[in-house]
Amino acid sequence: MAYAIMRAKKLANMGSVAASMQHCYRERETHNADQERTPHNQHLVAKSTDEAMGKLRDLLPEKRRKDAVLAVEYVMTATPEWFAKATPEQEKAFFQQSLQWLADKYGADRIVTASIHRDETTPHLSAFVVPMTQDKRLSAKEFIGSRDKMRADQTTYAACLANLGLERGIEGSKATHQTIQQHYAALERGVKPLATITPKAVEPRVLRKGLFSSDVETPEAVAERLSKAVNEGFAGVIATASTALQERRRAKEMQDTANDLRKRLDSIQGPFKGLTKAQVIEVLRVAMTFQVENKKAKEHGQAIRREQGKAGPDRGR
Template sequence: MNFVILRTQKLKSKGAICRSTKHAFREQDTPNADPKLTPENIHIGAQSSDEAMAAVNARLPDKIRKNGVMAIEYLITASPEAMTAKSRKDQDNYFHDSLAWLKAKHGAENVVYAGIHRDEKTPHMYAYVVPIDPKGKLNARHFLGGAKALNAMQTDFAQQVGVKHDFQRGIEGSKATHQRVQSFYGQINQPQAPLTVDKERKVLKKGVFSTTVESDEEYQARIIREVNKQIQPSVEKARLSASETRKRHEMSKTLGNVHEDLKNAQNSIQALSKHFDGLDKNQVAEVIKLTESLKQQNQTRGAICSRSNKNKGYSR
């Protein structure tokens, strides 16, 4: 599959923005990132979280309503298989056009910082936007207001950017839910540490002349608890991976059905169009007009028969 991926997150406090930018600049521990690849990351508009915060503050109005959205964080990538199959140059071109789309949507001055992460499993671009509307007000709802607006945004991005790079829009109306890509890969990419279990029986009570240790039942119960606690992250990874596989299968199946319906419709249109071969536009219009007239006659005749049968006491 080669679907575009466009996600948004509303950041409602400077603290939330600061924490996010620190992650972006790797100024805090990032277990799912490969330190050897971190130098390959790209930063646009700022070179540190402090610079990014300064850019955000420069665009924010003096007065911000309570619970107002101060910034929108965008995350842009594509289906992992399709994204990693592209060359570095093709990936950069996709991200370049994605950033241009964001600037056209929000105004270049409001896209305060953007970057590309290449030290995680799937290359992706992220951007921080201060949502200033055309009236000059802080107004995230203008850009992300409701499911219809978000749906239209996904479609527009796919048409304006995705198609150019051989990506398509995700299935509209799909029941598959989505996690933030950054969060998803952050969970499934973390390595599982080896199990460490204290195999020695614990001393429960130590006296001068005797020592009481765990019974067989207590020992077994403790070992089981310790093992379960340590393997839980792996179990969660497996659950997320299985969930993602089911979602992909569902989307692929839905797309196949859509293609089949489209093919059937095209075949029907082609079969119908053969009846109009050799006719000009006026003649085609006459045929359609005659068809409508015959349909109206049939409907009238059916109504008359129905009333006649009813008068005779017939039932249908």
């Protein structure tokens, strides 16, 4: 199964907004980006951090709270397997429909900039929107201020991409969210053998050499270093298992839904068992006739009561 993935991050000061935009425009070193593929990135709305920051300043209201969220950064993508099989037309539709979802939620004029990144592990859209209400107030709370709103966003976002074969992740999942890059990197590690701990790795390392003595790792430092290595090694296995578990849960949900529909269908079909098609049609015709007559009788009774209500005061004089 292929899933739509969407993350939102609130940015409350100009420095954090500019830093995130510089990452999107590759104006600062990006270690997880393939420089050979960077020219394939696309920048929409604004072509540089300076231009995007200018649009942001023009859009922000002069009067605002000091702690107000200035922008919400969105990362929108799909499971790697979907992009691996997607046609150029499907990929183009994915980014267009994702951007349209943002425009429908905030308003097209609230989108400061958006970038399509193709130089990282999985293609994705990075977009910055100003959470400004129709009456010109900054209020991230009104857009993404509760779990219910964020859950609804995940549902509507997946729905707008359903025509591309993408689904929503399991609702109510208790999984701790990693960054998208961390999750994909862990998945890649999950298909590789775990690193082994050698006898040399257990030996305390020399931290600093002196003329007459040297500082070496304490037993606690050795344990911490090895524990970190083991955790990093198992991260891939855990990520792979988590993905498989989600798929199994999704399959079970679909099976439970099918079983429920089957039971409801059986309860409806039960009274008609043994009847011919003509007899079923006749039963339905009679039932509809009774339904119409009951409705007319009810309306007639209501009309009589209304007339009696109008006549009541006259009789009391």
